[in-house]
Amino acid sequence: xxxxxxxxxxxxxxxxxxxxxxxxxxxxxxxxxxxxxxxxxxxxxxxxxxxxxxxxxxxxxxxxxxxxxxxxxxxxxxxxxxxxxxxxxxxxxxxxxxxxxxxxxxxxxxxxxxxxxxxxxxxxxxxxxxxxxxxxxxxxxxxxxxxxxxxxxx
Numbered sequence: 001x002x003x004x005x006x007x008x009x010x011x012x013x014x015x016x017x018x019x020x021x022x023x024x025x026x027x028x029x030x031x032x033x034x035x036x037x038x039x040x041x042x043x044x045x046x047x048x049x050x051x052x053x054x055x056x057x058x059x060x061x062x063x064x065x066x067x068x069x070x071x072x073x074x075x076x077x078x079x080x081x082x083x084x085x086x087x088x089x090x091x092x093x094x095x096x097x098x099x100x101x102x103x104x105x106x107x108x109x110x111x112x113x114x115x116x117x118x119x120x121x122x123x124x125x126x127x128x129x130x131x132x133x134x135x136x137x138x139x140x141x142x143x144x145x146x147x148x149x150x151x152x153x154x
Contacts, residue, residue, distance in 0.1 A: 007035050008049050011042075012065060015051055021059045054105040055083075061101060066108070087145070087154045089138050094130040096145075096152075103128045109148055117141050 010033055011026070020026050023039045030037050037045075045051075050066035083102035088095050098106055107123035110130070117136035122129040132141060138154075146152050 007037065008045055010035060011045055011051070012049060015063045016065055019056065019059050020063045021056070021061055026063070052104055052108065053101075055101055082151065084149050084152055087142070087152060089154070092132040092134050092136065094132060094138075094141065096128040096130065098126050098128065100126045102126070106149075110145070113144060113148070115141075115144055117144065 007030070010030065014020060014026065014029050018029070020029065023042050026042060027037055027039070046063070051063050052066050053061045054064055056062040083099040084106060085097040085099070087097075096103075096106065103123040103126055107121040107128045110118065110121050110128070117133050117140050119131040119133055121131070130141070142152070142154060
């Protein structure tokens with residue numbers, strides 16, 4: 001199996017069915033199916049097929065398909081709410097501080113809101129940058145976010 005489409009489909013299947021916690025682990029699973037891949041190839045593949053990492057209670061972190069991430073997160077939203085420390089504003093930018101490793105999972109939930117007040121998010125390891133619409137009020141943004149994350153303070 002050498003073609004890219006087949007490799008991407010296999011990656012989707014493995015990540016969708018198994019708890020894969022590292023690129024090394026996925027490389028081994030691919031090799032068991034006759035597919036050789038490097039970490040740099042996997043990184044490009046992850047971007048192309050939208051694979052994200054999220055915290056997992058027993059494995060530490062696992063890879064998930066972004067289309068499944070919303071449901072995975074929804075099942076654990078109470079745990080993610082505890083991962084958020086606070087939010088700070090500067091004009092039409094806000095920064096949410098999270099526990100280390102949780103920013104990506106939290107930003108997926110925020111993006112799924114499709115809020116008219118939030119243009120987009122950029123997640124790091126423990127911070128999320130929110131770009132707010134110019135007319136958005138801090139109070140409206142906080143109210144929307146507190147519906148998802150009741151413990152959010154500012």
